[in-house]
Amino acid sequence: MALKVRKNRIPPPACPISDCMRFLGGAWTPNIIWYLSPGPRRFSELRHDIPVVSAKVLTQRLREMEEHGLVLRHVMPTSPPSVEYELTELGQELLPVIAAIMSVGKRLKRRREEIAA
């Protein structure tokens, strides 16, 4: 008897995950959102916050996030030019996701440590 695909279950609704993950895709995007969460932050501050990320990638991510409507970019016409990035409302809606990711990640990390020990 050949095995059949079981259909006697509630099918998950059409999965929008792929659409959604485009907004979190790319290295460091969650980190950037996290560091923007307390409030507006300048480019060089973000560089300082996440020193392992290169300027190029930071720019790329911020541009992408701006396109997606997750951040606002304010250019301050000060003497040393200064650019502030700020989470939009939509960007702030991602914070619970990131918080959840962090809490689960911590739990998994603890688990690994227990196994290692």
Place this chain on the structure above:
Amino acid sequence: MALKVRKNRIPPPACPISDCMRFLGGAWTPNIIWYLSPGPRRFSELRHDIPVVSAKVLTQRLREMEEHGLVLRHVMPTSPPSVEYELTELGQELLPVIAAIMSVGKRLKRRREEIAA
């Protein structure tokens, strides 16, 4: 759509996000978790659920998830070999994250449609 979240190599020391994202990293991991959420599911069923993912990648993801303790792998010694995958408790703890990702994704999608209209 490719749905890639890169597994970042060296994470920033202070921030646990990178550690956490390793568990969601790799293409299709969130989708797989989602399709496992209603209950155990066989390999070929998952292939049917997510036809765009290749067998190789599906195997890779399931193996990684098994290593991370997110899924259990049950080999049924039936005549056509059958392998069931099942979310562990830890894996189920990821579901709120995925639900959050989905809800935000839907919202962003609506927003894009409004802009396009």
Place this chain on the structure above:
DNA sequence: CGGCTCAGTTACCAACAGGTTACCGCAGAA
């Protein structure tokens, strides 16, 4: 004037993840 900072941009490059194809052993069906 030289050099510094801020906020990038551009060109080039290596690594790696994911896709494709082929193949395996086994059992039951035709």
Place this chain on the structure above:
DNA sequence: TTCTGCGGTAACCTGTTGGTAACTGAGCCG
């Protein structure tokens, strides 16, 4: 006997991505 389905694995190829280094250009400082 051959064929198919299951659950993979191995070898190979390609595209993307993120890193590095060098550059810009305005404004200020000394």
